[in-house]
Amino acid sequence: MAIVLESKKLVKTYGNLHAIRNVDLLFKDNIIYGLLGPNGAGKTTLMDMLSGGLFPSDGTIKVQEEVLKKGDTPKGMCYVREKNIHFPRLKVSEILRVASPFYENWDWAFTKELLQLFDVNPNKKISQLSRGAQSLVGNIIGLASRAPITLFDEPVLGLDVIMREQFYNVLLRDYADHPRTIILSTHLLDEISKIVEEIYILHTGSILLNESMEVIRSKAHIVSGKPAALKDFLSNKNILNIENYGNIEVASVFDEISDTEKRDSQKLDISIAGMSLQKLFTDLVEGVRKHD
């Protein structure tokens, strides 16, 4: 698989503030990625740099194997910002007309379908739309552009659960028909855990974890049992967090647990369950905070 977007030792500082510290990223073609992190982790700063809108303090970005220089607009990339209010007085239809020529794969039939699906009135001005509907206009551009690299920054912010589902559905459907690299930043982790193939977790400007969702699903466990038995069972495992509730302890574990070990656990009265992405994320971030 070809690498379509990468960064090496990317740094962004504002005076003494280190917004992004030495971030290496690698995005391959035709994969959906999740860029996850708590508020203030640097997700938007990172996306601004990847799309050429913000120049890094240090490090390099390559788009389709070409180094991104200051002032360059990367080819074949569509970046849907979290705040899409640059032209509040334009109508939705005008925004779409302005945006479309930048993307060679733009599909007008799909655009119309999306307007109907998301119930967005093309004759309304951007400033008249709700926060959710503004997100949707950005999402329509991101989807209809069919750009080989599409970045969505918090695409479901302000959307109700039904609209979020619609967005994920149409994204997956269109991705199946027109594979491309899609990067979604979000803090709604469990919603996107089935949508994305690989994730980056960003925390205070650094990458905490880069892993495929399949590996995460096979490694992220909640293991509980009596303290002594648990300590023995987990002696060589990567434990993220352990909580004591008197006679029982509950551990978050990020490690493989073999079938044999699972069988043994039954005899030891140890229970093993899967851990959600949300819980893994919280424990990873909390673990780092404690060390700081």
Place this chain on the structure above:
Amino acid sequence: MKASFDEGQPIFQQIAEMIEDGILNGTYEEDGQIMSTTQFSNVYHINPATAVKGINLLVDNEILYKKRGLGMFVAPGAKAKILSKRRKTFYHDYVMKLLIEADKIHLTTEDIIDMINNGLKE
């Protein structure tokens, strides 16, 4: 078919098991076509690559085969293969759990055998 996936096990494995269940219960017949990866992706809201991985697992195990341009089909002998595999894991997956739980609540082997016999009569 299940409506959601369990945490703690890769989704592609769960997709593969669902297809196997479909073959065992006759939803899919040998040489019959199964759902496409796009359909799996739509129905279960999963990344299409995940569905592809689940199906490929079964292709590797010769449970499914591909007809170019048409889709995925159930291989002849697939059912027998799945039966044999599942019978091998039945002891660990079901019987051992049963025995451990029985021991916890002080049921004897005879009690269990009685339950099984009575259960089969119902």
